[in-house]
Structures are given as structure tokens and as C-alpha cells.
Amino acid sequence: MAEPLQVSDADFEQEILKSDIPALVDFWAAWCGPCRAIAPVVEELARDYAGKVKVAKMNVDENAKTPAKYGIRAIPTLIVFQGGQVVEQITGAVSRSIIENAFKKAL
Amino acid sequence: MPAWDYDLIIIGGGPAGLTAAIYAGRARLKTLLLEKLIHGGQMMTTDLVENYPGFPEGISGFELSDRMRKQAERFGLLIRTQEVLELKPGKPMHTVVLEDGSLTAGAIIIATGAHYRRLGVPGEDRLVGKGISFCATCDGAFFKDEEIAMVGGGDNALTETIFLARFAKKIHLIHRRNQLRGAKYLQERISQLGKVEVHWDSRVVEFQGQDNLEAVKLLHVKTGETTVLPLTGAFIAIGMLPNSGWLKDLLPMDEWGFLLTDEVMATGIPGIFAAGDIRAKLWRQISTAVGDGSVAAIAAENYLEELKGG
Numbered sequence: 567m568a569e570p571l572q573v574s575d576a577d578f579e580q581e582i583l584k585s586d587i588p589a590l591v592d593f594w595a596a597w598c599g600p601c602r603a604i605a606p607v608v609e610e611l612a613r614d615y616a617g618k619v620k621v622a623k624m625n626v627d628e629n630a631k632t633p634a635k636y637g638i639r640a641i642p643t644l645i646v647f648q649g650g651q652v653v654e655q656i657t658g659a660v661s662r663s664i665i666e667n668a669f670k671k672a673l
Numbered sequence: 674m675p676a677w678d679y680d681l682i683i684i685g686g687g688p689a690g691l692t693a694a695i696y697a698g699r700a701r702l703k704t705l706l707l708e709k710l711i712h713g714g715q716m717m718t719t720d721l722v723e724n725y726p727g728f729p730e731g732i733s734g735f736e737l738s739d740r741m742r743k744q745a746e747r748f749g750l751l752i753r754t755q756e757v758l759e760l761k762p763g764k765p766m767h768t769v770v771l772e773d774g775s776l777t778a779g780a781i782i783i784a785t786g787a788h789y790r791r792l793g794v795p796g797e798d799r800l801v802g803k804g805i806s807f808c809a810t811c812d813g814a815f816f817k818d819e820e821i822a823m824v825g826g827g828d829n830a831l832t833e834t835i836f837l838a839r840f841a842k843k844i845h846l847i848h849r850r851n852q853l854r855g856a857k858y859l860q861e862r863i864s865q866l867g868k869v870e871v872h873w874d875s876r877v878v879e880f881q882g883q884d885n886l887e888a889v890k891l892l893h894v895k896t897g898e899t900t901v902l903p904l905t906g907a908f909i910a911i912g913m914l915p916n917s918g919w920l921k922d923l924l925p926m927d928e929w930g931f932l933l934t935d936e937v938m939a940t941g942i943p944g945i946f947a948a949g950d951i952r953a954k955l956w957r958q959i960s961t962a963v964g965d966g967s968v969a970a971i972a973a974e975n976y977l978e979e980l981k982g983g
Contacts, residue, residue, distance in 0.1 A: 595814070597720075597811075597814070598718075598808075598810065598811040599713070599716075599717030599718040599734060599735055599808075599810060600710075600717065600718060600808065601811070602711065602717065602735065603710040603711040603713070603717060604710065604711075606711065606754065607710075627814075633815075637803060637884065637885060638802075638815070639802060639803055639804055639806070639812060639815045639816075639885070639906070640802040640803075640806050640808075640811065640812045640815070641811050641812060642811075643802065655802075657801065657802030658802070659710055661709055661710070661756055663756075663772075
């Protein structure tokens with residue numbers, strides 16, 4: 567999995583909550599500057615952790631249910647899931663090392 | 674020239690850094706720009722820039738930063754996405770320490786900008802991202818038909834209020850003085866919106882709510898009266914603090930950490946310049962950052978010429 571996986575409300579449970587490996591979901595939208603800022607970092611992580619962490623993106627413009635379920639009121643928000651549970655949640659554009667540290671605990 | 678990696682390293686890719694890069698490229702300096710996240714800086718989060726000359730209809734912050742980057746790359750700029758951990762001054766070259774090594778340069782321009790200041794009141798840190806936001810263009814759409822607050826009274830606060838009015842049902846503009854500082858043009862636009870209530874002479878003293886923001890507590894600074902406004906969102910635009918923590922006390926700074934420079938953007942150490950929002954100065958605009966960036970690059974070029982000559 568070289569590219570981040572695009573997930574939707576419909577396949578969120580199957581792809582993320584039931585994932586065998588930890589998952590990192592980037593909640594984003596096209597109109598959000600800081601989301602654009604972290605996009606290259608998320609792509610890098612998808613490449614570098616292929617097979618170890620499922621890196622995914624959810625467009626909050628097209629999917630309302632999942633962001634509402636997790637109380638997301640700001641983007642970018644990055645959530646690390648493990649075994650269907652939220653392990654870590656980061657809001658705002660942060661550097662690669664902060665995101666890495668968030669899911670390293672789950673590895 | 675001595676054997677350094679680059680003639681000039683620019684740290685920070687906002688309008689100051691990108692402008693410095695355009696000038697440095699045209700001066701044929703071997704230039705590297707290091708950016709922690711992505712070029713554009715705070716411009717990236719501005720919906721519509723209406724006060725930058727040359728764009729009579731306004732331009733999105735994203736597009737403006739993209740254009741500046743392309744212009745700099747046309748003159749040979751190299752950009753690397755990397756965070757600078759430390760700056761080590763030296764003679765004749767300075768060293769920039771990165772996570773995976775270090776680089777040397779004859780001159781350095783620091784243009785790492787500033788970040789949003791928090792109010793520093795109870796509930797704030799806990800509820801950021803849960804109703805409290807510093808970026809209207811990022812998060813405004815989550816507050817459709819809701820009652821929200823904007824804290825501040827400067828240009829940023831007013832611009833964001835106008836943007837938020839697309840979504841919110843009602844906006845409480847909370848300002849600690851009895852008049853707004855932002856541009857008169859913006860004030861007129863706000864009064865025409867018909868959904869903004871201004872709370873003068875008022876300070877937020879607490880953000881309330883369990884898992885999400887539920888209310889803000891206001892203190893009227895003249896009467897001492899407190900009121901609680903039930904709200905689901907609060908945006909804060911009360912000025913900036915410099916991104917200068919990584920410099921420790923290497924360079925002369927003011928009490929908040931903004932870098933002190935002379936009129937050619939020189940800091941206390943020869944060959945190290947500063948440009949843009951990180952400088953101690955009165956106004957922080959894209960246009961002033963652009964001015965700083967061009968001056969810093971010309972000054973850096975002159976400095977390198979003198980090094981070579983002398």
C-alpha cells in the first residue's frame with residue numbers, strides 16, 4: 567500500500583475498525599490549508615509504514631457520519647485506531663515525528 | 674568563496690522566505706529553503722487575500738503561496754521539507770542542524786514566522802479541536818447553523834468573522850476594548866452581515882464544557898460583571914507569537930521572543946538575517962513580509978560579496 571487509502575462512511579468500519587494492523591486516519595477537506603500542508607507527510611508515512619500501519623484519508627466534505635461520531639470539530643485531525651478503539655488523536659498540522667510517535671506506541 | 678554547502682540557507686517558506694528566495698536566485702546565490710511543513714506559511718490558511726497589491730479581485734492564500742513558490746523555483750530555488758533543530762553561528766560559515774545531518778552556508782535568513790496566541794484561560798487547551806479553533810477557513814464549516822464566538826478585534830478577527838458568517842447562525846464578536854482595531858472596510862462589512870453581535874470591553878475568562886465546548890464566560894472589564902454565553906464554537910484571533918523557541922537565546926529578541934533587527938534585517942550576528950513575522954515590528958502583513966524578504970536577500974548578497982572581497 568504505497569498510497570493512503572481513501573475511506574468513506576460506508577467502508578470505515580470494515581477498513582479501519584476491523585483492521586488487523588493499527589490504522590492512521592487523516593480527516594481532511596480540500597478547503598483547508600493546513601490539511602494540504604500535512605498531505606505530503608501522510609503520503610510519506612503510507613509509503614514508509616506499508617504493511618505495518620494502514621494509512622487512510624477521509625474527506626469530511628463527502629462523509630459526515632464518521633467525523634461526527636468522533637466529535638471532530640477541527641481539521642486536520644489525525645486519529646490512530648487499534649482494534650477498533652481510538653488510541654491517539656492529533657489536531658492541527660504537526661511535523662512528521664509527532665505523527666510517528668502517536669502510532670509507534672501501537673506498533 | 675569558502676567551501677560551504679550553500680551561499681544562503683533560508684529557514685521558513687512563507688511570503689518572507691519565498692520572496693528572499695526569488696531575490697537570491699536572481700543574484701545567482703546557491704540557495705536552499707528549508708520548510709518544516711509546506712511553503713506558504715499562514716497564507717495557506719487565509720481564504721481570500723484582498724489587501725495584497727496586484728490582485729484586484731483578491732486571491733486565495735493557497736494560490737498566492739503557490740505562485741510565489743513557482744516564481745522562486747524559476748530562479749533555481751531548491752526547497753527541502755525539513756525542520757531545523759539548531760543554528761550554530763560560525764566564521765565564515767554558519768551551520769544548520771537537521772534531524773539527519775547538518776548543512777553549512779555563508780548567510781542565513783530566518784523567516785520561521787509566528788503562530789496564533791492562546792488566551793491562556795481555563796478550559797482552552799482542553800477544548801481546542803472540540804469547539805475552539807484558531808483557523809476559520811479550516812473549521813468554519815463544522816459550525817453550520819450554530820451560535821459561535823470570535824475573540825479578537827484586529828484584521829484577522831474581522832476577516833475570519835466575515836468568512837464564518839457563511840456558516841454560523843449567529844456570531845458573538847468578543848473584544849476587550851470599546852472599539853475595533855481592524856480595517857474600517859472590514860468593520861463596515863461586519864455591520865452589514867446582520868448576524869454579528871459585538872460584546873465591547875469584554876474578556877473571555879473561561880471556556881466551559883465536558884467533551885465539547887458548551888459556553889464561554891465573559892468578564893466585562895469596566896463593570897466587573899460576568900456573563901455566561903452558551904455557544905458551541907469559539908474562534909480565537911488575538912495576535913501572534915514568534916516561532917523562535919528553537920533559537921533559544923542565540924540572537925537578540927524582545928520580551929516575547931520576536932527577533933530584533935536593524936533596517937537591513939541584520940540580527941546581532943554577522944551573516945544571519947531575519948525577515949517576516951518573526952521580526953519585532955508593529956505590523957505583520959503579507960506585504961510587509963514580502964518587503965522584509967527582499968531587503969534581507971539583498972543584504973545577504975552584499976554581505977557575501979564583502980566576505981569574498983575581504
